[in-house]
Amino acid sequence: MWFELTSNLVFVCITITFILVVSLFIPNRSEILNRMADFTFAKFIYKSTRYLISKLIAILTINSTSTTISITPETILQQSNLMFNRSDGHSKVLVITFSWLFARERHLQKYRKIYLERGYDMLTVKTNVLDVLYPINGSQKIAKNVVHFLEHAHHKYDDILIHAFSIGTYQFGEVLVQWAHNDRSNEVTAKLRGQIFDSGVDVDEALNYFTQEVIRNKPIGFILKWSIMAYVTLFHNLTTKQHRRSSDHIHRNKYRCPTLMFLSSNDTAVNESDQRKFAQYLANNGIPVTIKCWPQSLHVGHFIKFTDEYLQYLNKFIDNVILH
Structure with a gap:
């Protein structure tokens, strides 16, 4: 726990240090300093600080004689x-949806409506920046919660469908890692019927995602990119x-999901x-794959911009993999 707190604190410190150093050596530093008020960046720093404080409180208040709490779907959700x-x-x-960073409820609700109107239950999995930057106590803990939830709830379902957005693709991968080391999950994975990747971000694209999509302010994005590079080098x-x-x-694709x-x-x-190479790899291995690529669209915004076409592909896919 202490090491987790330290690594997150190092990342925040590196980011702030880069900002201060760069601001001292560029001619238009006053403009850069003004842009530091960028809302997204401020929100990122705020959430990072709040996360660190919450972890510190947890460390200081931990009870060594705490009792084991029984694991149920309700306690996991709480x-x-x-x-x-x-x-x-x-x-x-x-349907299990793995959301993108900073996903707002009003946006997620649009996708929930699609599945709920079909009469499907939904489990939404959220991941934040620090969960990705410190997987062991972030995204991997989230993955374990997903696994535990399904171990207790899967008997209610015949079919499970995955819909992962952006960095949520990585979070789904962490669930796959947990399943690979848990024989008790065989009954769950046998019910996987298909997977949908919407603007799926792979590991090699994560830096671009953080700096170009999360922090749209270019000077701050440049600084943040180097901060993340320093962090992942220190904590490879x-x-x-x-x-x-x-x-x-x-x-x-061990479970050969369409x-x-x-x-x-x-x-x-x-x-x-x-992405096309990945699709070709699946096809070469006999796994049904459909890829829809628009010449111009928005990251995790295809449904908003091309609603009818998006639903046409989505509904056809669901009808093919969910047979009842």
């Missing part, structure tokens, strides 16, 4: 980044190594060429 939505109480299909085994393991499980991929050629956070 203590994790998971949200469950029930359709009519009789659904035999569960705790970050990049974990990210690549997740990516390997995504590409391996796959639908949404992307666009102009998305700077997603490498179209790599």
Whole structure:
């Protein structure tokens, strides 16, 4: 726990140091300092600080004689980044959505509506920046919560469908890693029917995603990019190594899930060429794959910009993999 706190604190300090150093050596530093008020960056620093404080409080208040709390779907939902939505109480299909960073409820609700109107139950998994930067106590803990939830709830369902957005693709990969080391998950994985990757961000594209999509202010994005590079270099085994393991499980597709991929050629956070190679790899191994690529669209915004076409592909895919 202390090491987790230290690594996160190092990242925040590196970021702030880069900002101060760069601001001293560039001619228009006053403009840069003014741009530091960029809302997204301020929100990132605020959330990082709040996260660090919460961890410090947890360390200082930990009770060495704490008792074991029984694990149930309800307790998991209360203590994790998971949200469950029930359709009519009789659904035999569960959709698990892995959201993008800073996803707002009003945006997630648009996707929930699609599945809930079909009568499917939904489990939404949220991941934040620090969960990605410190997987062992972030995204991997979230993945374990997903696994525990499904171990207790899977008997209610015949089919499970995955819909991962952007960095949520990485979070889904962490779930695959957990399943690979847990024999008790065989009953769950046997119910996987398909996976949808919407603007899926791979490990090699994560830096571009953070700097170009999360921090849209270019000077701040440049500084943040170098801060992240310094951080992942210092903590390679705790970050990049974990990210690549997740990516390997995504590409391996051990459960041979039919796959639908949404992307666009102009998305700077997603490498179209790599995505097409991944799709070709699946096809060569006899795994059904559909790829829909728009010439110009928004990162995780295809549904908003091309609603009818998006739903046409999505509904056809669901009808093919969910047979009842």
